[in-house]
Amino acid sequence: MIVGQQSRGRPATRVPAGEKFSARRMLPQISEATTNRLSVYLRCLNELDAEGIRTVSSKMLAERFDLNAAQIRKDLAHFGELGVRGVGYYVRDLKRQLRHILGLDRRLKVAIMGAGNLGLALADYPGFFREGFRIAALFDNFHEKIGQHSRAGVPIYDIKDLRKITVRERIMIAVIAVPLSSAQTVVDKIVAAGIKAILNFSPGALRTPEDVKLKTVDLTVLLESLSFYLARGNGAADA
Amino acid sequence: MIVGQQSRGRPATRVPAGEKFSARRMLPQISEATTNRLSVYLRCLNELDAEGIRTVSSKMLAERFDLNAAQIRKDLAHFGELGVRGVGYYVRDLKRQLRHILGLDRRLKVAIMGAGNLGLALADYPGFFREGFRIAALFDNFHEKIGQHSRAGVPIYDIKDLRKITVRERIMIAVIAVPLSSAQTVVDKIVAAGIKAILNFSPGALRTPEDVKLKTVDLTVLLESLSFYLARGNGAADA
DNA sequence: TTTTGTGAACTAGTTCACAGCT
DNA sequence: AGCTGTGAACTAGTTCACAAAA
Structure with a gap:
């Protein structure tokens, strides 16, 4: 997905179908279901962190917590490249990111x-x-x-x-x-x-x-x- | 929204498309969303009944309670022909039916x-x-x-x-x-x-x-x- | 007429599968 | 090699629009 386009100051009264960014704030629209899962992911990461696990792949997360790996990746990808290819996600780092995304650092x-x-x-x-x-x-x-x-x-x-x-x-x-x-x-x-x-x-x-x-x-x-x-x-x- | 249980890997006993159920065993699959709405409909009907309203159309229900008329009809139609064409639904009657469907008469x-x-x-x-x-x-x-x-x-x-x-x-x-x-x-x-x-x-x-x-x-x-x-x-x- | 019940069309959400990066 | 990020395919859910019934 190319992200650069939305910074063209388009008045954007009407959002074309398929457009990923809301007119209001130029942020991608995140579904309720995704939002709820972000909270679940954070909880899972807290558990892993407490066990001293440093990195985790979407597959590992999915198996352990009964989720779908592709869905985890897709949910997280809304917020940038949070993972590292070939490695997975750094638990501590992703925790911090999710806490910020969820506004829990306030x-x-x-x-x-x-x-x-x-x-x-x-x-x-x-x-x-x-x-x-x-x-x-x-x-x-x-x-x-x-x-x-x-x-x-x-x-x-x-x-x-x-x-x-x-x-x-x-x-x-x-x-x-x-x-x-x-x-x-x-x-x-x-x-x-x-x-x-x-x-x-x-x-x-x-x-x-x-x-x-x-x-x-x-x-x-x-x-x-x-x-x-x-x-x-x-x-x-x-x- | 409520984070439901992930019922992962349920093979979802497939009812053949278009097949109408005939016996108790072959009940149509009702979605969680529909189930929740049935409960909402019952509450709306209670309110109407308390006001002495005898019949109600799906359109009326939809407008008053901020729902979609087609969805109301479709939800209810899962359980038989609960309405009367040209008239709508009899409030008292539909209430009783919904209470039975939801198992609230026990x-x-x-x-x-x-x-x-x-x-x-x-x-x-x-x-x-x-x-x-x-x-x-x-x-x-x-x-x-x-x-x-x-x-x-x-x-x-x-x-x-x-x-x-x-x-x-x-x-x-x-x-x-x-x-x-x-x-x-x-x-x-x-x-x-x-x-x-x-x-x-x-x-x-x-x-x-x-x-x-x-x-x-x-x-x-x-x-x-x-x-x-x-x-x-x-x-x-x-x- | 009015309004239901329902196939068809549409929309949202999930999962697959693989290109591309490390 | 391994794993993410993501278009494509698929599935579920909603809304439309109209034939059938009262």
Whole structure:
């Protein structure tokens, strides 16, 4: 692939089919699936590094972690020539590169909306937030809770102060752990506070502006999907 | 998006193209994406039903809930002629059908492995388990916890008794909320107890037999993926 | 008419296979 | 030799567009 062409200052209102670079920032468009795998690769590399392994080939990675070698190479190749032909990838080096690509070299701060059971559990979950993240705040609107801390010491603030704390603490990601009934309201507040990335645990669809990234973990959908599998797998359609 | 389980090397029992299923054994293969959407459709129908709406067309559903009309029709058509041409779908009727298809008319019982913060939060999360599920048990190996209950009253059992309780209570789904270090061990116990569907919150890959359905919610991957989008500035909405 | 159900067309994503570099 | 990076081939998934039915 020839990369030089995109620097011609083309207005690029409409991206021709097959064009690899988005109009917006001239960066190649990376699919959700690829993004998720980058995170998986980083975890694998951490494991290899801990074992003292210095270099790894895509084939080795694929066999050990049940992935596809060509896919690993293709995913990584989006970000330049990260490997060395005839050798493979330097574990330490690739780790560092991936951490940079994923933006994990910035110690991103996270706020959790809702200091209920789930919010508090997420705030304190050890090993949930690996390297690169810090839970800086919990937010709630229940007066009894405001001013308290989670067991691990995350302070609970009034949701009214979201914008102020967000600016002060430089919070970049919000996690939604509030009941469905207030989820959209909370999203609107998050957006108004200038946060651009949201991880949502409430069920159902939420509206966000174009430039805010929303990821939803819908536990109901997950569970119902498992139920579907059981209903079919059993062959016990009628019982 | 949720990083599903890589079901690598599944020979994918091929149904001849165009062949319609006739018996229970020859069920059409339904994709993960379709399965998840069925759950979403059911939620939409519940909302419409609550508003007293009696019939709905795929177009109406699509516009209101930001879906694609053809996709709705195609998804539903897998399960027979659920609609009426010129009319649309009868809300109540389709709801009932979907509940049956998803196996929600059986009140499935769920066990949660790990009575830590996350396990307890999941056990009591209101509105998490909508219609069709019941959290029947928590399991842990920490003696202090065994014999206690969650705040909402879910009993905590010794993980040694998993098989016994599973049989007695007819538990069909297990949720993994234990630390990574013991996740594989717990999976093995779940499998040995005869449970065929697992929702996993621990990071990393787990091995399960062919006939056990595993869905993983990897919070680290989700968060790192959000970090990636922030690092690039590619905004985009969720699905 | 309206709206479903569905082949066809299209799009996205994965895997193959090999040219080219070390 | 070994292994990456990548076009080509393939597979899965989505959307279109229209015939068939109410």
